[in-house]
Amino acid sequence: xxxxxxxxxxxxxxxxxxxxxxxxxxxxxxxxxxxxxxxxxxxxxxxxxxxxxxxxxxxxxxxxxxxxxxxxxxxxxxxxxxxxxxxxxxxxxxxxxxxxxxxxxxxxxxxxxxxxxxxxxxxxxxxxxxxxxxxxxxxxxxxxxxxxxxxxxxxxxxxxxxxxxxxxxxxxxxxxxxxxxxxxxxxxxxxxxxxxxxxxxxxxxxxxxxxxxxxxxxxxxxxxxxxxxxxxxxxxxxxxxxxxxxxxxxxxxxxxxxxxxxxxxxxxxx
Ligand code: ATP
Numbered sequence: 001x002x003x004x005x006x007x008x009x010x011x012x013x014x015x016x017x018x019x020x021x022x023x024x025x026x027x028x029x030x031x032x033x034x035x036x037x038x039x040x041x042x043x044x045x046x047x048x049x050x051x052x053x054x055x056x057x058x059x060x061x062x063x064x065x066x067x068x069x070x071x072x073x074x075x076x077x078x079x080x081x082x083x084x085x086x087x088x089x090x091x092x093x094x095x096x097x098x099x100x101x102x103x104x105x106x107x108x109x110x111x112x113x114x115x116x117x118x119x120x121x122x123x124x125x126x127x128x129x130x131x132x133x134x135x136x137x138x139x140x141x142x143x144x145x146x147x148x149x150x151x152x153x154x155x156x157x158x159x160x161x162x163x164x165x166x167x168x169x170x171x172x173x174x175x176x177x178x179x180x181x182x183x184x185x186x187x188x189x190x191x192x193x194x195x196x197x198x199x200x201x202x203x204x205x206x207x208x209x210x211x212x213x214x215x216x217x218x219x220x221x222x223x224x225x226x227x228x229x230x231x232x233x234x235x236x237x238x239x240x241x242x243x244x245x246x247x248x249x250x251x252x253x254x255x256x257x258x259x260x261x262x263x264x265x266x267x268x269x270x
Contacts, residue, residue: 014068020199020224021192022062025055028183029070032158036074036110039156051148052159052178054118056166057185060225063162066185067114070160076110083120086140094121094140102147102157110156115144118161124170141170148178187223190216196224200231207245214248218255226262230254 016026035042035049042049055063064080071078081101086094105111115121121140148159161179163169173179188196193216201210219227233254238246 014065014072016069016073018199019062019065019069020195021188022066022185025066025183025185028053028181029066029160030073032070032160033074036070036076036112036156036158039110039154043154048177049156050158050181051151052161053181053183054166054169054174054179055160055162055183055185056164058164058187058223060223061185061187062224063185064114064116065224067112067160067162070158071112071114074110074112076112077105077108078112078114079105079108080114080116083115083117083122086121086137092136094136095143098140098143098147105157106155111158113157113159115159115161117163118173119163119165119168122161122163122169122173124168141173145172145178187221188227190220193219193222193227196227197231200228204231204235205245207243207247210248210251215251215255218252221262222258226258230258233257 016030019026032050032053039049055066057063067080068078079101081097086097101113105113121137121144123137151157159179166182174182190213194212197210197212197215201212215230219230222230230251231254234246234250237253237257238250243250
């Protein structure tokens with residue numbers, strides 16, 4: 001049913017406090033929050049509010065989280081859709097799904113539309129990587145461009161899209177008045193990993209004061225999603241042993257387990 005297809009939430013629970021690190025990216029999206037909250041302040045001198053921004057970076061680095069935080073901070077509804085849905089669920093109806101999504105968002109504006117994995121629909125024409133016909137993917141992409149071009153100056157819907165492959169995207173998407181801003185969301189450095197641990201340790205009962213610097217040092221190359229996973233896994237490991245609180249060793253065991261999973265995923269044989 002329609003209601004299930006678009007995950008519309010007035011997500012006031014996610015805020016910038018939930019997003020650790022990513023200072024540069026946060027600064028850029030803070031401006032989008034301001035556009036959503038006080039559009040008239042920006043349009044009063046004849047300027048046009050941007051319609052879209054592309055969040056670019058590796059998997060699990062917080063792109064979805066950041067988009068939700070924008071909606072949460074601006075207190076506007078969050079409509080989301082994943083490019084892979086078009087491959088798996090919307091075959092044959094991609095363009096009409098895009099039209100519906102934009103209509104719903106405009107009806108509820110100000111609003112955020114978030115399109116995850118936009119590369120699944122936004123690949124450069126002629127490079128087929130879509131199970132539907134290439135014509136269909138192009139129709140879907142064209143509808144998306146049409147919708148964005150059709151926004152009036154007072155529509156106040158901002159489209160955020162995420163990808164880890166900005167290089168494969170159709171250049172038409174990046175043209176002025178579409179996704180003309182790119183915001184980089186990189187893997188966290190050691191200081192940022194420490195901050196991400198801080199966020200994800202909030203709900204966890206720990207046995208000792210953990211040395212977050214030490215944990216950050218043990219997790220080079222980990223994404224925010226991997227770190228969230230470590231914290232959760234550590235709590236489960238400790239609970240399995242019927243412990244009252246999570247210890248440093250539980251965290252180290254969890255790190256080992258996640259490293260094992262990552263190695264399998266990357267097909268590294270050790
Ligand atoms: P993908 O490209 O795979 O969709 P993504 O970049 O959208 O990934 P998210 O889905 O936002 O990543 O991240 C997954 C989870 O990882 C988040 O819900 C959060 O728990 C955690 N996480 C990722 N990055 C951060 C961060 N910077 N601060 C805090 N938590 C983070």
